[in-house]
Amino acid sequence: MAFTKMRILYRKWENWILPLFFVLVMLLFLSLRFDYYYDLNDDVLMKDILSGVYTGSCESRNVQMLYPLSLFLSLACSILRTSYAYGLFLCLCQTAAFFVIVYRSMPYARKTAGKIMLGLLESLLFMALMLPHLVFVQYTVTSGLLTAAACFWFLTGEKAGEANGAGGFLKRNLLPVLFCFLAFLLRPEMMVLLLPLAAVAGIWKWAEERPVFTKRNAACYFGVFGLILAGLLAGQTANGIAYGSPEWKEFFRLFDARTEIYDFKTADIRNYEENKAFYDSLGLSEEETALLGNYNYGVDDRIDARLMEQIREYSLERQGYFGKNLREGIWLYKARLRNTPGLDFDTDQELVFLLTEAALVVLLLLAAFLGRRGAVIWQLLLFGGVRSLLWMYLILRNRVPERISHPLYFTEIVLLGALLLRYLQEGKEREEAKTPARRFRNPLYVSAVLLFVIALAGLSRSVEKTGEEYSRRAIVNRTDTAARAYYRSHPENLYLADVYSTVQFSEKMFRDGETGLGNYDLLGGWLSKSPLAEKKLEVFGYASLEDALIRGENVRLVSLTGESWEWLEAYFREKGLEVQVVLQERIPGGSEQNELSVFRLQKMEIEDGQ
Structure with a gap:
């Protein structure tokens, strides 16, 4: 009796239980094999701002994400009294995106065995494609995953004609609207980049309605898109109000100009x-x-x-605005499609994305051919046109880092995967009537076998490369860990680091959860000259970095051992201040490859009138 009740309960909640199981298995694998890292020092600095390490108080403005979200995360850090809140938020968002994709796939398999195989395939593909970003977590990638999950939810949902009016359709799609809103708050540029692909998903689905052009369909589809745009507008408006002071406006003028100069x-x-x-x-x-x-x-x-x-x-x-001309951009775009080695991307990692995407396109054509569905041609042409425009924009702007290209690839794959599921579902009943001897020709089985092969091969390589990067970071970040311990042991000093000496460092997400004021900062970078940077310097009694270097008896400089400070001595000499940057000591406990040293400024003389 108890077993029967358990079985009935399982059947009722099967589409929830299996996705949750695969999520837990993935998390178990990650936790046993790796520790979570912030991918870049940008995320580390954002965490420090939110948790109070940067200025001594949990700041609700951290520049990179929009204010409503940064306010929420700063409150979480303040209430929980730990910097873990930001890292947990990123991990939860990535996990939620994966859960949503698996959960929405479950209805496409009728039997438990089919659901398990589908969930396993999606888990293997997700790990093969995104494992490095699950271990080395970055807010831009997380924004992309949320947007991809939103597109998948929307594409795999009921049509407008099957919903309970426009209100029912909007209600069923509140989650993708929320995911898009959250993705925009987290990293506006990433979500806006993926918005055209979300529009492709909307056009695909709308075109399946019969009849297509009705007031009801217009209300449903424009309603969802309108809610998304309203959310973006609300987030941007709230952010504008939060950063509305003259000081912040002045800083963002500098910040935007700096971004163009250094990034593009x-x-x-x-x-x-x-x-x-x-x-x-x-x-x-x-x-x-x-x-x-x-x-x-x-x-x-x-x-x-x-x-x-x-x-x-x-x-x-x-x-010019674009860093590449059109001819060069087209060549580079084709080179990416061919996975040409010797360019500025990892061909091993790109190959998994390209193979998965190519396999999905071939399987879509096969499924459409067997089901006599010619619509797939215009759907793929629309998809190819939009993705080509997005890639050409990135290439021409000369800005295609993995934290942008990989979420873009992943969203493309998610769209194609959702479309394939819909085609397979439509053709499943037709194929089930055929004799077992011919069932190997069913695109369902062909799809499963081909994608399993790609997923297993890709996962093996992804685990290997992630492990190599993990070992490298463990060595590199020993220096950063030693440096922070050194700073804490000398609370009377303010340590100012050369920017490029620190870009290689990241940090484990759940290392110590510190929230106390850190007595260290950079001599430049994207936060430099912001109201937050000025607030930090005021805590130590200085008006600016230049003021701290000139007047500060407790100011120390930090750089990689062997790096020259002649540029700083020359700068002050040109200002009439004769200084020497004198080595004080090397920070113990770091790795030999990237050892840091501490220096002090020795003022010699100041010319009259200076």
């Missing part, structure tokens, strides 16, 4: 010799321009929003 333009723009006439016209000396080249521009109080905007305009005149 080549380093040649920041070279004094190649642009001497321009920098001379701005009144910037070679020593001051060097601060732009090494990203330590926070040292110079003269480098402000107005000056950075002038450099941006000059860079646009010299190099």
Whole structure:
């Protein structure tokens, strides 16, 4: 009797239990094999801002994500008194995205064995494609996963004609609307990049309605898209209000100009010799321009929003908005499709994405051919056109890091996978009537076998490469861990680090959960000259980084051992201040490959009038 009740209960909740099981298995594997890392030092700094490590209090504005979400996370850090809140949020979002995809797939298999095989296939593919990003977590990737899951939910849902009116259709699609809103708050640029693919999903589904053009269908589909746009507008409006002070507006002028110069333009723009006439016209000396080249521009109080905007305009005149011409962009796009080695991407990792996407396209064509569904042609042409435009934009802008390209690939695969499930479901009844001897020709079995082969091969390589990166980070980050321990052991000092000496460091998500004020900062970077950076310096009694370097007796400099500080000595010499950067000691406990050293500024003399 008890067994029967359990069986009935399982049958009732099977479509929830199996996805939850696969999620738990994935989490168990990750927790036993790896620790979670923040992928980049950007996420580490965002965590420090939210948790109070940066300024001494949990800040509700962290620049990179939109205010409503940063406010919520800062409150969570404050209430829980741990910096784990941000890391947990990212992990929960990624897990929720995976759960939604598996959960929405379950109805496409009738029997338990089929559901298990489908869930297993999706789990293997998800790990093969995204394992590095599940271990080395990054907020941009997380935003992309949320958007992909939203598209999958929408595509695999009921049609408008099957829902209970426009209200019922909107109600059934509130989760994808929420996911899109959350993705936008987390990383607006990533969600906006994927929005055209979400529109493709909407067009695909709307075109399946019969009849297509009715007031009800328009209300349903424009209603969902309208809710998404309303959410984006609400988030952007709230963010604008939160950063509405003159100080923040001034900073974002600098921030936006800095982004264009450092993220989308080549380093040649920041070279004094190649642009001497321009920098001379701005009144910037070679020593001051060097601060732009090494990203330590926070040292110079003269480098402000107005000056950075002038450099941006000059860079646009010299190099244009796009960093590549159309001919070069088309060649690079084709090279990516062919997975040409020797370019700026990991061909091993890209191969798994490309094979999966190609397999799904072939299987879609097969399923459509056997089911006599010619609509797949225009669907794939629309998809190919939109994805080509998105890729060409990224390539022409000369900005295709993995944290952008991989979520884009994944969203494309999710869309194709959802479309394939719909085609297979429509053709399943027709194929079931055929004799068992011919069932091997069923695209359902062909799809499963082909994708299983790709998933297993890809997962093996993905685990290997993730393990290699994990071992590398463990060595590299020993230095960062030792440095932070060193800073804490000398609370009387303020440590200011050379930016490029620290970019290689990341941090384990769940290392110590610290929330106390950190007595360290960078000499530049994306947060430099912000109200938050000024607030941090005020805690230590300084008005700016330049003020701290000139007046600070307790200020120490940090860089990789062997890195020269001649640029800083030359900068102050040009200002009339003779200083020497003197080695104080090497930070013990780090790795030999990237050892950090501590320096102090020894002031020699100040000329009259300075």
